[in-house]
Amino acid sequence: MKDFILPTRMANGDIDMGTPRSKSTTMVTLKIDGFDVTVPEGTSVMRASAEAGIQVPKLCASDNLEAFGSCRLCVVEIEGRRGTPASCTTPVMDGMIVKTQSSKVKKIRKGVMELYISDHPLDCLTCAANGDCELQDMAGMVGLRDVRYEAVANHFEARNSSGDVNTQFIPKDDSNPYFTYDPAKCIVCSRCVRACEEVQGTFALTITGSGFDSRVSAGAGGDDFMSSDCVSCGACVQACPTATLQEKSVIEMGTPERSVITTCAYCGVGCSFKAELNGDELVRMTPYKHGEANRGHSCVKGRFAWGYANHNDRILNPMIRDKITDPWREVSWDEAINYTATKLRDLQSKHGVKSIGGITSSRCTNEETYLVQKMIRSTFGNNNTDTCARVCHSPTGYGLKTTFGTSAGTQNFDSVEETDVVIIIGANPTDGHPVFASRLKKRLRAGAKLIVIDPRRTDIVKSAHIEAQHHLPLLPGTNVAVLSSIAHVIVTEGLMDEDFIRTRCDWDEFAHYAEFISDPRHSPEATAMLTGVDATELRAAAKLFATGGNGSIYYGLGVTEHSQGSTTVMAIANLAMMTGNLGKNGVGVNPLRGQNNVQGACDMGSFPHELPGYRHVSDDATREVFEAIWGTTIDPEPGLRIPNMLDAAVDGTFKGIYIQGEDILQSDPDTKHVKAGLEAMECVIVHDLFLNETANYAHVFLPGSTFLEKDGTFTNAERRINRVRKVMAPKNGYADWEVTMLLANAMDSGWTYTHPSQIMDEIAATTPGFANVNYEMLETRGSVQWPCNDDKPDGSPIMHIDGFARGKGQFIITEYVATDEKTGPRFPLLLTTGRILSQYNVGAQTRRTENSQWHEEDLLEIHPHDAEVRGIRDGQYVRLASRAGETQLRATITDRVSTGVVYTTFHHPDTQANVITTDYSDWATNCPEYKVTAVQVALSNGPSEWQEEYNEQAEQSRRILPAAE
Amino acid sequence: MSPDKITRMANQIATFFATQPDADKAGRVADHLKEFWEPRMLDQLADHLKNGGDGLSPLALDGCKRVLELPA
Structure with a gap:
């Protein structure tokens, strides 16, 4: 087994180029310090220098922010130009000749630094940013050796030399639990304020005062960071060149000495992070700028909320008990695994092969999920496998497979940068998918239009510098009626993209659909009574979506978690097809997946009716592929879904369940029914980090490992397969894939995996969409979006470009059916x-x-x-x-x-x-x-x-x- | 699973396919049941049919008979 070389340098390719990349395709050539450099038009002189490997000193510039030109440290000389322009705000010109070092600019830079340092405490040795401070680096780079000014008026001394209170001194704000704001160290470069605006889009920070009185301020007067609008995304902390905004973990533990690139284990955005460590002690998580899902941004969960990994509540030893009324008994791994294996086999011999099953975890890796379903299908010998996608995006799988042929979203997140009109339905991205929301808000501030279909006035409807053109506050349960009305307007007003429909879909099928949807019962005026949506507003929204340029639809569980969830997904697909909004950048159908690896869990065959790659278990050819490698026979009948398992348990035919990383008692509906199902089982195995709610009804507890403790891959909402890297040894002794293997082997499976990369190789060998995926490739590329095979060797950022996966896109009749759950006098x-x-x-x-x-x-x-x-x-x-x-x-x-x-x-x-x-x-x-x-x-x-x-x-x-x- | 629940689920499926343009709607219902329902759910459906199949819509009933290979 080849050991993969982990990138360990702190920098990890994170060189700051100073200003954002230009997207121009026109190239410009100039000379910098005698070297020829060719860069896209619109690039700054600073960035062009960095491209040539020449770093111009800078303080207020950062390549994730627009150039600001305030620090004057990056001045250069340009032949034929007067003065010393700031290289960050000066765009390149063809034939330009730039000198980044000259006695003139060196003198200016030194003078600038001297002024900065004269109002900065010289406590570098005890400063939390020591060794990780750009001010310190720049002082070194410009050769500052002497500060001639005496800090008479300053911002960093609480009292002046005569002991009087310094009114310019503001004490440290440590109200935020994760970082501090120390105004004494601030150089007012505005990077934090700009990051809050440009990157996060919250506008919580501002500069108050002017000149010497300029101060960074969170919220309005009297606010601290915690009481302001700050959402603690960490963008300002990331942007700060000094210790002004500093992680408390760094203050406490010191600066990290190594970093490992990995993937966040929270939501379906799947942000790339650098886990920064000293030894095996995690010091901080910082967003990785080359991560293609997040492009260097983060939210409060991924950036800061990783302390659970070391929480005292974590259970590190296996535990068993005969009855759920007994206390837990800690046992060795051997005893726990053998106890479990024996119990499961006993249940099968008494109640039949199909009396047990399992739930794969959408929080675990692809490799772990694949192994769990493999154990169920191959070792247990049935298809009773399901995953939390059952209770979130299973309708997305069904709906998009029916209409397009693939159970996944059609775009990458970058696509949002080219969208013109966005529909958000049943999703609250600023809360649920915050990093995507920040990318969306950036596009909205640049002029894209927004339509929000949601019963609540979510933050995206109206927030700083964002306002939806249309908010359609529908009554819960009426999604299909609203989407059908939108389609009705588009079809009856002739706003559809006929070319797209004729070439990419079946015209006769569309004609039938058009006849259905044109019926007056679908008109906004007719549906308004039941949806509560104003017909005029809906008509305007429909017209905007159909005529406003690139139209994209982003949706969440407000679409799927309904009795007509699958129909709503298909209604969304209909809308995208009729307006030709598929197969290019800026458009598409984009399910915002809930958990970090819920897409992957579905891809890996977690559903009871589908083997990996969404192939039905009844398909002989597919079963043969797996049977050949697994050496066992696969049941051709679909297994039980989670709710069916619970029903079968109550009926007495389902007796044992292995649940990896899922808390069905708390997360699944109708808790009393879940409880009754679990209570009726004789062997409930919970494999988790904590004694979760489900574990209250468990007989075996197998301690789980966190995402920091194992190797593997997660697949995010844009089908991106991203590496998860082990940054520390599992505190519980085993990675989760090893635990599953222990159990499977105790049931005579004879598995011999020694590294998750071998599991990925098995996935690639059996699943066409993953054919070219392997760890070596992920090391080189960083990440890849499936399908990735000989047809698509570079993966598939955008799907259905020339044709749909199923051939022609299918229009589906979407008749609104009211849910049986109705309000009445008792429950109004x-x-x-x-x-x-x-x-x-x-x-x-x-x-x-x-x-x-x-x-x-x-x-x-x-x-x-x-x-x-x-x-x-x-x-x-x-x-x-x-x-x-x-x-x-x-x-x-x-x-x-x-x-x-x-x-x-x-x-x-x-x-x-x-x-x-x-x-x-x-x-x-x-x-x-x-x-x-x-x-x-x-x-x-x-x-x-x-x-x-x-x-x-x-x-x-x-x-x-x-x-x- | 209670007969009520199994009836409701079968009816929901039939309600969808009733709106679709297929000539053989009962066939589509049967296909869906075959594709997604575990055999013991189909057994429960069979039991319910034996007891008269109360509450099943006509299309659900046709689809159920088809998947259970019972005479129409």
Whole structure:
């Protein structure tokens, strides 16, 4: 086995080129310090120099920000020009002759540095940025040896030499849990302010005052970082050239000495990060600028919320128990694995081969997921494998496979840079997919138009310098009616792209669809009564999308988690096809996937009906491919999906389950039903980092490893296969793929993998879309988007360029069918659920970090009118009840939601929003209808009976006996 | 799984295919059931049909019969 060489230099190719890359295709040649340099037109002299390997000193410039020209350190001489222009703000010209070093510019730079340093503390040795400070580097680079000025008026001394208070001194702001702002060290280069605006798009920072009084300020007067609009994305900290904005972890642990490039384990954006370490101690995570998903940006979760990896709650030893009412008993790995294997085989011999199954994890790597489904299909001998995509994007898989032929989004994230009109439906990207949201907002600030279809007025509808042209606040459950009305307007007004439809789709099929959709019952005026969407606004939105240039559609779980989830996905595909918005940059159908590797988990054959590469288990040829390599026979019948497993457990035919990295008790709908299913099983194996809620009903607990502790790959929402690299040894002793292998081998599988790269080789050998993917290639390329094979050796950033994967694109009739979940006198309001920026999913990770400072409990958003008629005041505890169950949580009164609609998040087990959600599901895939539940809200007089019972059971269930010696 | 739930799920599938242009709608329902339903769910469906198949829409009933290879 070849050991891969990990890039370990701190720089890791991270040279700052000073100003952004020019996208021009016209090339310009100039001479810099005697060297000929050819660069695209629009490039700055600074960047052209950097391209030639010549670094011009700089402080206020950074290649992820527009040139600013304030520090005057980057001055150069240009033949034929007067003075000494700043190289960052001077564009190159053909034939230009530049000198970056001359006695004149050297003298200017030294003078500039001298002034900077005269108002800066000289505590370098004890400074947190020592060794990682651009001010220090530049002082060295310009050869500053002497500071002639005395700092009479300054910003860094709390008291002057006579002991009087220095009114210019502002004490350190350490309100943010992850970084500090120390104004004493600020050189007012504005990089943080510009990063907050240009990169993150939040505009939380500003420069107050002018001249000597200029100060960086978060929010308005009186605000600190925590009380300002700051979302703690870390862009300002990344941009700061000094210790002014500094990670607390660096202050505490020191500057890191090595770095490893890896992929974030939170949302489906899949940002690339540098894990920066001292030894095996992680000091900080910084966004990797060459990461093609995030282009050097991050959010509060990936950048800062990694402390869970070392949290005391992590379980590091395997544990077993005979009954869930017993306390846990710590045992050796051997004992745990043998106990589990014996129990599973016993269940199979008593109740049949199909009486057990498993759930793959969308938080684990492709290789781990592949192994889990392989173990189920090959070792267990059935197809009872499923994954959390069942409860999130399974309708995307079904809908896009039916219409286009491929169960995945059509674009890369870069595509957003060329979009002109964006529809966001059922997604809240600033909270759920924040780094993508920042990239989108940048494009919107540059003039792209926005249509938001969402019951709530999400932040993207209106925020700093962003305002949606149209917000269609539909009633939950009416997505199909709204999308059909949009299609109706486009077709009846003749705004479709006939050329595209004729060449790329079946015209007769479209003609049939057009006849269906043109019926007046789909007109916005006809659907307004049930959707609550203003017909004029909808018509205008439809026209804008059809005629506004490149149109892209981004969507999330607000589309899929409905009884018509699959139909809605197909309605989205119809819209993209009829407007010709596929197969090029700036367009497409873009599902924003929830978890880091949910795309990968689906690709890897986690679904009970599909082998890796989305091939049905009934297909003989596909089974033969795997049977030949696995040496076992594969069942040709589909297995049970998660909800079906739980039903079968209650029926008594499903007895054992292996759950890797998934907390179905908290995340799946109708908690009482999930609990009943788990309680009915005889062997529940939870393989996780923590004793999650599901583990309360488990018999075996196998400790999991974090993404920092293993090698592998994640595939993000844009089909990008990105490396996950082991930066430290697994604290629990084994990477997750090794644990699965231990269990499979204890059940006589005889697997011999020694490195995840061998698993990827097996995936490539069996799955056509991955044929050319291997670790060596990923080392060279960084990442690749599937399909990647002989037809597409460089991968596929954009899909369906010349034709659809299925041949012709298929228009599907999308008749609106109202959900069975209806409001009535008992339950008059509609509950819809979602995420918040600082927490992630069930919160198992983020709740164990300082992120809880932003969100420590789930809140119920309710409209002022609905609150008033119920006598509810802001912050009061309310009882939320549906026909499935009831819980208690605090209310927050806001007109973000319309009357008749309430909203909450599901991050906290104390609330358990899913006690409320029902077992209704998508017609095609059984994806639960999380987004529509009829509820009643009333003032509460204490936790619900369920909450009390649950907490008591959880406490009992989490008892651990000390290990027997 | 309760007969109510299995009936609801089968009806949902039939409701979708009822709107599609296929000549053989019952065939599409049957294909979908075959493609996504695990055999013991089909067994439960068969039991429900034996007990009269209450609540199944006409198209769902046709599709179920087709997938279970029962006479129409």
